[in-house]
Amino acid sequence: MRTVKTLGLLGTGVIGGGWAARALHAGVDVIAADTNPAMEEWIREAVQNARGPLDDLTEGLPLPERGKLHFTLDAMEMAQASDLIQENVPEDLAIKRSALAPIAEATGPDVIIATSTSGFMPSEIQEGLKHPERFLVGHPFNPVYLCPLVEIVGGKETSDEAKAAAKEFYLSIGMHALMVKREVPGHISDRLQEAMWREILHALNDGIATTGELDESIVYGPGLRWSIMGMNQIYMIAGGKGGARHFMEQFGPALEWPWTHLKAPELTEEIIDRFVDGTAEQADGKSVRELEAIRDECMVAVQKVLAKHDMGSGTALNAFGERLKAQAAE
Numbered sequence: 001m002r003t004v005k006t007l008g009l010l011g012t013g014v015i016g017g018g019w020a021a022r023a024l025h026a027g028v029d030v031i032a033a034d035t036n037p038a039m040e041e042w043i044r045e046a047v048q049n050a051r052g053p054l055d056d057l058t059e060g061l062p063l064p065e066r067g068k069l070h071f072t073l074d075a076m077e078m079a080q081a082s083d084l085i086q087e088n089v090p091e092d093l094a095i096k097r098s099a100l101a102p103i104a105e106a107t108g109p110d111v112i113i114a115t116s117t118s119g120f121m122p123s124e125i126q127e128g129l130k131h132p133e134r135f136l137v138g139h140p141f142n143p144v145y146l147c148p149l150v151e152i153v154g155g156k157e158t159s160d161e162a163k164a165a166a167k168e169f170y171l172s173i174g175m176h177a178l179m180v181k182r183e184v185p186g187h188i189s190d191r192l193q194e195a196m197w198r199e200i201l202h203a204l205n206d207g208i209a210t211t212g213e214l215d216e217s218i219v220y221g222p223g224l225r226w227s228i229m230g231m232n233q234i235y236m237i238a239g240g241k242g243g244a245r246h247f248m249e250q251f252g253p254a255l256e257w258p259w260t261h262l263k264a265p266e267l268t269e270e271i272i273d274r275f276v277d278g279t280a281e282q283a284d285g286k287s288v289r290e291l292e293a294i295r296d297e298c299m300v301a302v303q304k305v306l307a308k309h310d311m312g313s314g315t316a317l318n319a320f321g322e323r324l325k326a327q328a329a330e
């Protein structure tokens with residue numbers, strides 16, 4: 001597999017822009033292709049907006065020279081210039097398949113093609129592609145330039161070599177690669193997020209809580225803990241001296257109680273209005289750009305504190321720093 005000097009992006013929306021910002025900061029050139037000419041201005045602005053938070057996050061690290069960004073409307077130009085291609089077109093199987101087929105035709109088996117898909121299994125997209133063994137899911141999280149997690153998922157035909165090479169690339173741009181053992185729709189993290197999202201929509205639908213109250217129930221309590229240790233380790237600690245076994249004995253039976261709705265509610269205009277109006281009220285007049293800047297500053301601060309203790313996402317920041325120092329010393 002090729003060493004990645006140039007990252008190709010197919011689709012330059014929210015996620016494509018985030019990949020570009022992260023890769024350029026880590027010294028990788030980016031060639032970004034989109035069918036919409038207006039996306040050139042968009043991606044350049046997205047990369048610019050991400051610079052401040054990325055500089056803060058990696059303050060003091062011996063970063064290589066910044067990569068260069070090139071935008072094109074010609075997907076073939078992108079395919080021919082890329083060492084690894086990350087696809088970020090809309091979450092629609094037909095669109096992904098038709099966009100990827102010519103890219104796979106035009107590239108050799110040593111060019112990994114990864115999809116950012118949030119929900120499709122790699123085997124669903126891989127079938128019929130040329131050199132399917134180099135195709136896999138590399139699922140990131142928004143904002144890609146600050147969230148280190150990427151879920152790597154292979155399909156029926158993906159080779160171990162491709163998975164290992166993709167992991168090496170993602171680590172080289174400061175990410176944490178979670179190797180997902182078995183493909184399932186929604187991979188791992190989105191299944192967890194969706195379970196909670198369903199409960200949120202039911203609570204909105206049933207008039208139990210507003211979007212603001214639901215968010216309070218996360219940020220002042222469990223959300224604060226999740227970024228440090230996740231859910232399982234936190235529950236083990238909550239078991240006190242008796243640890244995980246005591247926790248299971250005490251709270252396990254509650255899982256049988258009918259707290260949870262397994263199916264999502266029907267998305268009526270009423271729930272959509274409650275969601276839109278509630279989140280607008282929470283924003284308190286701030287624009288999406290202003291909220292993004294606040295989110296980014298907080299994410300940088302949280303990761304820096306976690307890095308001091310080598311905990312949670314701070315471990316990815318520390319590992320990135322070690323890598324850069326080792327490279328600078330070579």
Ligand SMILES: NC(=O)c1ccc[n+]([C@@H]2O[C@H](COP(=O)([O-])OP(=O)(O)OC[C@H]3O[C@@H](n4cnc5c(N)ncnc54)[C@H](O)[C@@H]3O)[C@@H](O)[C@H]2O)c1
Pocket residue numbers: 010011012013014015016033034035036039075087088089090091092095099116117118119139140141142
């Ligand atoms: N938004 C998120 O939070 C998030 C998180 C993780 C993964 N993802 C996944 O990333 C992918 C992209 O999501 P997004 O939110 O960036 O979407 P988006 O709508 O912001 O961007 C999609 C871009 O693809 C372009 N496009 C459409 N057809 C194309 C084609 N044939 N060739 C080239 N470009 C084309 C569009 O012009 C647009 O710029 C989806 O698969 C989604 O599931 C999204």
